[in-house]
Amino acid sequence: MMKVFIAGVDGYLGWSLARHLAARGDEVSGADACLRRSWVQEMGSDTVVPIASMADRRAAFEERFGRPLRFFEGDLRDFSFVRNALAEAQPDAVVHLGEMPSAPYSMIDVDHCVFTHANNVIGTLNVLYAMRETCPDSHLVKLGTMGEYGTPNLDIPEGFFTVDYRGRTETLPFPKQAGSWYHWTKVHDSNNVMFACRLWGLRSTDIMQGVVFGLGADEKGDDRLNTRYDIDQSFGTTINRYCAQAVIGHPLTPYGTGQQRRSFLPLVDSMQCLTLAIDHPAAAGEYRVFNQFQEVHSIMALAEKVRQAGREVGLEVTIQPLENPRLEPESHYYNPDHQHLADLGYQPSLDLDTALRGMLTDLVPHRARIESLQSVFVPDIRWNQARRKVDVRTEP
Numbered sequence: 001m002m003k004v005f006i007a008g009v010d011g012y013l014g015w016s017l018a019r020h021l022a023a024r025g026d027e028v029s030g031a032d033a034c035l036r037r038s039w040v041q042e043m044g045s046d047t048v049v050p051i052a053s054m055a056d057r058r059a060a061f062e063e064r065f066g067r068p069l070r071f072f073e074g075d076l077r078d079f080s081f082v083r084n085a086l087a088e089a090q091p092d093a094v095v096h097l098g099e100m101p102s103a104p105y106s107m108i109d110v111d112h113c114v115f116t117h118a119n120n121v122i123g124t125l126n127v128l129y130a131m132r133e134t135c136p137d138s139h140l141v142k143l144g145t146m147g148e149y150g151t152p153n154l155d156i157p158e159g160f161f162t163v164d165y166r167g168r169t170e171t172l173p174f175p176k177q178a179g180s181w182y183h184w185t186k187v188h189d190s191n192n193v194m195f196a197c198r199l200w201g202l203r204s205t206d207i208m209q210g211v212v213f214g215l216g217a218d219e220k221g222d223d224r225l226n227t228r229y230d231i232d233q234s235f236g237t238t239i240n241r242y243c244a245q246a247v248i249g250h251p252l253t254p255y256g257t258g259q260q261r262r263s264f265l266p267l268v269d270s271m272q273c274l275t276l277a278i279d280h281p282a283a284a285g286e287y288r289v290f291n292q293f294q295e296v297h298s299i300m301a302l303a304e305k306v307r308q309a310g311r312e313v314g315l316e317v318t319i320q321p322l323e324n325p326r327l328e329p330e331s332h333y334y335n336p337d338h339q340h341l342a343d344l345g346y347q348p349s350l351d352l353d354t355a356l357r358g359m360l361t362d363l364v365p366h367r368a369r370i371e372s373l374q375s376v377f378v379p380d381i382r383w384n385q386a387r388r389k390v391d392v393r394t395e396p
Contacts, residue, residue, distance in 0.1 A: 004278060005091035005138075006030035007076060007127060008098030009069070010037075010054055013143070013270060015227045016216045017095060020271040021278075022065040029070035029089040031082070032098065036228070036235070039105065045232035045376040048244060048366050049215060052224040060224035076123030079130065086127075087134040093278045095141045096127055099189075102234040103147070103180035104325075104381040113181045120185035121192070128196040139281035140193065140204040141274060146263050146293065146336060148187050148208060150177025151329055156336035159206065159289025179328050180383070190289075197287035204286070205277045210263030210293030212270050213239035214355065215362050227267075232376035233325075238299055239264065242306045243356065244370045245377060246317045247363045252307065253377055256324030258300025261334035263293035268349045276344045291338040294348050309356035327383040 004021050008014040009030025018028045034054060040046060052060065054071065061069045070089060074081035076098050086094070099120040100106070106116040124142070131138055149156045152175070162171045173194070176187045193204050216227030230236045231244040242252045265273070273292045282288050297305070303319045310317035324330065350358075363370070 001025050001027060002093060002278065003027045003029070003089065003091045005086065005089045005094045007094065007096045008032055009071065010034045011097055011101075012036075012216070012228050012230070013212065013267075014097045015057070016267060016271055017097070017274055018061070018069060019218075019225060020275065022061065022067070022069070027067065029072070029091065031072040031074060031076070031085050033073065033075045035100075039100065039102070040230055040232060040235050043105075043232040043234050043376060045230065045235070045373055047228035048231055048363070048369055048373070049217065049226050049229040050223065050369075051226055051228050056224050060222055064220075064222065064225065076126055077119065079126045082126045083130040083134055086130045090135055091138050093139045093141060093281065094127065094131060094135070095143075095274065095278065096124065097143050098123060099143070099185070100182065103182045104379070105234040106180055106182035106185075107383055108381055116182050117185050120182075121188050124189045125192060128192065128202065131202060132196070132200050136200065136202065137284070139278070140202060141277045142189065142193050142204055142206050144186050144190055144206045144208045145183060146208050146210050146291065147180070147183040148176045148178055148190060149174065149336070150179055151261070151332040151334055152177060153333050156291070158291045158337050158340055159208070179326070194287040197285055201285040203282040203284050204288070205282050206287065206289045207274065207277060208289060208291045209270065210265050211237050211239070212265060212267055213237055213359070214267030215359060216267055217362065231370065231373060233379040233381060236376075238262070239302060239306070239356070239359075241377065242303060243359045243363055246306055246310045246315055246360060247367055248370050248374060249316065250374055250377060251318045251320035252303040253320060253322045254299045254303050255322055255326065255379075257330045258303065258321055259298050259331045260328060261296055261298050261332065263291075263296050263336060264302070264352070265292065265294040266349065266355050269294055269346075272349065273341050273346055276341055276346055280344050288340070290340045291336050292341060293336070293338055295352060296334060296336070305352060306356055309353060309360055313357055313360050315360060322378070325379045325382045
């Protein structure tokens with residue numbers, strides 16, 4: 001049994017991971033300010049799969065797994081809160097998922113940009129300092145993103161590459177070319193975590209994760225244990241949004257030409273990969289990077305796959321590209337490595353086509369809720385201009 005602390009335990013990944021680890025007998029604790037709920041509401045949206053309050057989630061968690069979820073409600077920007085939580089939990093591993101995870105949200109205006117930097121960068125620094133003070137032997141599993149790399153005209157290694165320059169050779173961090181203020185906060189995090197490992201002997205695995213998709217419904221039908229499923233322009237990932245559109249007959253909406261290539265993996269495989277990282281910790285002083293994904297596709301190819309999966313389950317699906325609100329290359333080389341997790345035993349749980357058919361079928365009972373939220377499918381956040389002035393919700 002391991003003791004695992006999850007920062008961001010109320011989120012899409014965090015709640016799924018808490019259930020996954022508890023099911024195998026681990027002792028799970030976690031922290032959250034539950035801000036994701038208000039961020040999505042700020043976008044005029046809501047989770048398609050209704051989720052319970054944290055109090056109800058904790059009650060269901062204890063009923064299912066026979067032990068409580070030790071929960072600390074608070075903000076990672078508060079160092080005293082983070083230090084006290086980690087001192088009490090004394091975890092073997094700290095899984096840091098507690099960040100604002102949306103590129104579009106960070107691009108709304110100066111307030112959202114600054115909030116994203118403060119929330120993500122300061123929160124991570126507080127986690128690092130708190131670990132140094134209270135649990136320096138714990139292993140930090142930090143969620144980064146494949147978006148840190150951008151889309152270079154080179155193969156993308158797992159964090160580091162060896163350079164020959166003017167007759168000398170050095171292994172260096174691979175250059176980052178992030179495409180949003182959010183993604184740059186992740187780059188800053190990676191640099192800070194790497195430095196903390198070198199400075200203090202902390203141990204960390206930086207997870208460069210692709211785009212995650214899938215429903216996190218409880219397998220035994222207890223709705224209180226479901227995780228969220230978002231479809232808005234800021235927090236709804238590409239496949240999750242496509243599948244929701246398909247279920248209600250709304251055209252799928254790839255941006256621009258749709259030739260942008262990205263890496264993807266199902267939610268169940270994200271849980272598998274994070275668990276492998278937890279079970280195989282980095283050495284003291286080691287900072288390592290895992291690229292975490294299953295497949296690479298263009299967003300138009302994904303739309304075609306969703307259309308085909310829809311036909312197979314009796315849905316008529318159309319595709320209607322939208323003007324791209326982002327500043328990004330739409331045709332580019334993209335070939336990232338992902339060997340480290342395979343070496344630890346990662347095996348894809350299901351192929352993409354099977355996963356899509358299952359998602360579409362599972363979303364049909366939520367059709368009315370999706371229809372009520374469909375106005376959020378058309379993006380109005382544009383990279384080259386502030387959309388509008390919006391209050392940034394920072395209190396739970």
